[in-house]
Amino acid sequence: MAEVDLAALRKNVDVLQATVGPGVGVLAVVKADAYGHGALACARALERKVWGFAVSLVEEGVELRRGGIEAPIVVLGSFYGYSHRDVIAFRLTPVVSDEGDVEKFARAADEMSAGRVGLHLKVDTGMSRLGVRLERLDAMLQRIVATTAVELTGLCSHLASADADDAAPSEAQLATFAEAQARVRAAGLSPALTHVANSAATVRFGDARFDLVRPGLALYGYNASPSAAYTGLLPAMSLKSRIVALRDLAAGDHVSYGGMWKSDRAARIATVPIGYADGYTRRMTGKACALVGGRRCVVAGAITMDMCMVDVTDVAEAKLGDEVVLLGAQGGERIDADELAGWAGTISWEIFCGISKRVPRVYVGERW
């Protein structure tokens, strides 16, 4: 199971809010099912503490609204296909990068007699993913000014390297953003909400905070890098399983597919029902450890689809049904997502997002 501590999430919002001060709102990034933590449960736990929520897809926003979330929901993804009417019907705030979407939202609003649609304009300041580039910005602004059914309520961008040691790329992006803001003002527009900062930029660049900050990773208790570190974040997710089988091996016996792991002593091997189909990626084979009896134990041999095997030889008391912690703390020991990411050759964001649907999410710390 993936145990998610909602009290830790709330504490992390406190850390974020203390970092930015009372004049800046937290636009909590709960896309990708709140990085695997469960978007609706996390949004419900945070709704009273944050300004609003950011998702990537319209469907993710609809899920939150259907679940009763009333706070503003900003759709970062910028791909609307045929869903302009859904955006309006579910009172989502679209981030727009494409001139065509200005027309499409205006038409949908007219057809639905919905009044003016508020939209946030994304500016590409150097990420080269979404957003209007400076050379197209004036044309886009004219289009917005000329379209009475839409209203520019926000301006945003995204930093590509806020967590890198070198601050220069972020400073260059912020300078480009300042130029974009000047052009927006020159066009006679004054969006009420400006937001640029992810977790790393929020803690690192005071002049990237504007009206709202847009953290994801920090909400879930992790730092993006040592050069963008908060004090006091609490990891919200633990990944836990149990020993379902135990066997005693002789020296020289092999474990798992391909016999990649060979015992060099008489060993006790525990079978644990979590594997790569659960997001416990096979790429960690040969590197991963798990906690049993408060001790670090090697994951022996290939991680399989549904199970992995753990060498518990040094945990004399290990028995069937004992808890195994793959991510999180047990006794005085801890395995964090950065460590898993190191074993897997990836980043902590991907570890969280990779925990698959079939792993039950269990919530603790629900009470205020």
Ligand SMILES: Cc1ncc(COP(=O)(O)O)c(C=O)c1O
């Ligand atoms: C546009 C945008 N804003 C904010 C975030 C949050 O980033 P982080 O999790 O590093 O805080 C992301 C994450 O991918 C993003 O794509």
